[in-house]
Amino acid sequence: xxxxxxxxxxxxxxxxxxxxxxxxxxxxxxxxxxxxxxxxxxxxxxxxxxxxxxxxxxxxxxxxxxxxxxxxxxxxxxxxxxxxxxxxxxxxxxxxxxxxxxxxxxxxxxxxxxxxxxxxxxxxxxxxxxxxxxxxxxxxxxxxxxxxxxxxxxxxxxxxxxxxxxxxxxxxxxxxxxxxxxxxxxxxxxxxxxxxxxxxx
Amino acid sequence: xxxxxxxxxxxxxxxxxxxxxxxxxxxxxxxxxxxxxxxxxxxxxxxxxxxxxxxxxxxxxxxxxxxxxxxxxxxxxxxxxxxxxxxxxxxxxxxxxxxxxxxxxxxxxxxxxxxxxxxxxxxxxxxxxxxxxxxxxxxxxxxxxxxxxxxxxxxxxxxxxxxxxxxxxxxxxxxxxxxxxxxxxxxxxxxxxxxxxxxxx
Numbered sequence: 589x590x591x592x593x594x595x596x597x598x599x600x601x602x603x604x605x606x607x608x609x610x611x612x613x614x615x616x617x618x619x620x621x622x623x624x625x626x627x628x629x630x631x632x633x634x635x636x637x638x639x640x641x642x643x644x645x646x647x648x649x650x651x652x653x654x655x656x657x658x659x660x661x662x663x664x665x666x667x668x669x670x671x672x673x674x675x676x677x678x679x680x681x682x683x684x685x686x687x688x689x690x691x692x693x694x695x696x697x698x699x700x701x702x703x704x705x706x707x708x709x710x711x712x713x714x715x716x717x718x719x720x721x722x723x724x725x726x727x728x729x730x731x732x733x734x735x736x737x738x739x740x741x742x743x744x745x746x747x748x749x750x751x752x753x754x755x756x757x758x759x760x761x762x763x764x765x766x767x768x769x770x771x772x773x774x775x776x777x778x779x780x781x782x783x784x785x786x787x788x789x
Numbered sequence: 790x791x792x793x794x795x796x797x798x799x800x801x802x803x804x805x806x807x808x809x810x811x812x813x814x815x816x817x818x819x820x821x822x823x824x825x826x827x828x829x830x831x832x833x834x835x836x837x838x839x840x841x842x843x844x845x846x847x848x849x850x851x852x853x854x855x856x857x858x859x860x861x862x863x864x865x866x867x868x869x870x871x872x873x874x875x876x877x878x879x880x881x882x883x884x885x886x887x888x889x890x891x892x893x894x895x896x897x898x899x900x901x902x903x904x905x906x907x908x909x910x911x912x913x914x915x916x917x918x919x920x921x922x923x924x925x926x927x928x929x930x931x932x933x934x935x936x937x938x939x940x941x942x943x944x945x946x947x948x949x950x951x952x953x954x955x956x957x958x959x960x961x962x963x964x965x966x967x968x969x970x971x972x973x974x975x976x977x978x979x980x981x982x983x984x985x986x987x988x989x990x
Contacts, residue, residue: 616906618819694905701902703963704895705817714964747969748976755956762904763915768948775949779976782983 595652604629604636605653608646612695617702620695622646644708647699651712655719658682662723671731672785678724679776682753683769693761721746728784737784745784752776796853805830805837806854809847814892818899823847845909848900852913856920859883863924872932873986879925880977883954884970894962922947929985938985946985953977 597605607628615624622643626633640646658681665677703709724746731737756772759765798806808829816825823844827834841847859882866878904910925947932938957973960966 697905698902700959700963701899704898710963717964744972747972751956751960751969751973751976752952753956754960755952755954758901758959759952759955762901762911763918768952771945771948772952775952775980778984779980783979 595656597653597656600631600635601639601649602653603631604639604646605650607636608650609692612699613689613691616691616695617698644706648708648712651709651716655716659719669730670736671727671734672736672780675724675727675731675780678727679749679753679773682720682750683756683773683776690761693757697758697761717750720750724749731784736786738786740784748779749776752779796857798854798857801832801836802840802850803854804832805840805847806851808837809851810893813896813900814890817892817896818903821896845907849909849913852910852917856917860920870931871937872928872935873937873981876925876928876932876981877978879928880950880954880974883921883951884957884974884977891962894958898959898962918951921951925950932985937987939987941985949980950977953980 604625607625610628611620611624614628615621620643622633622636625646626636629636636646640649661681662678665681668674699709700713703713721743725742728737728740728742728745732739732742752772752775756768760768805826808826811829812821812825815829816822821844823837824834826847827837830837837847841850862882863879866882869875900910901914904914922944926943929938929941929943929946933940933943953973953976957969961969
């Protein structure tokens, strides 16, 4: 839970990750090939093969790269030590995602749906998720500790928040309704107020 | 919203739908072919082609068949007119699903992830979803009307409940944790109590 933060990545590896992002936007997951990634990469295709033997291996590295991007964003907006503010920030970043194109979100939903069939993806998604559960749960635990939150189960609260975030994101990709994310943001807020916050109803 | 209830389906068509269910469990969506469905069907393959020109058309009919199965189950357990009990029943059925194998849930997640790429799937998923939103919202509206629920926006509440159900189901398929669904059931219960029920906290 957290041991995979800040993977060292060479300039070349980062460029490959950026090419993978563009190739996923362009082709989706099912039609993604090493060639499609090479087409988005300014250097030689053999460099991609040098770093990653298979598409699977490359995509596992890509999931790790996404997590690091998310963590960097969390780091950036580290707005103090108030657990409730911090929880709000985490939810905002997780729910809206980085500036992702819709095509990318569609490709990620597809990649996620392949996880039950591909052990390496499943493990990578699970590791990322455990990291996010940990971040949220630590924040909730800090709030319980300091008395701003009731004596709730931090991991359980983290899970419920992630259930709502995953549901909102997949529905908004599937049904293309921009309102779902905004409505869910308010529903999470209501959940935090009614379930967590110690001195409000 | 509801015009597609109780599609007339011949015995042959129903047998094709049952074969499709088994073929999806066996092969997943990506490897599903008309031949794979024919292999699960006791009659001639040409009968399948007589009814459904393409795999797409067949799967759209299959999504309609799933909705009908869900509605029949709701009908069966129609346990009176109390809106809160009725809402509980709907949530229970939606969240636990029919007695579906894990393989089937994996295949459905995969089919869902293809919806952004295939208009016919997208429309079928959206039509089913609108039907469920309608069912939940009507129940909430009845509760607001009778005073057991506060003056909430029924469609908004329906959407939030479906966000939680979708999130829980996809996480439970992806991470294989049996607890997610049970925890989410309790979180929805908490949401209903704190957000909807008029006379409780």
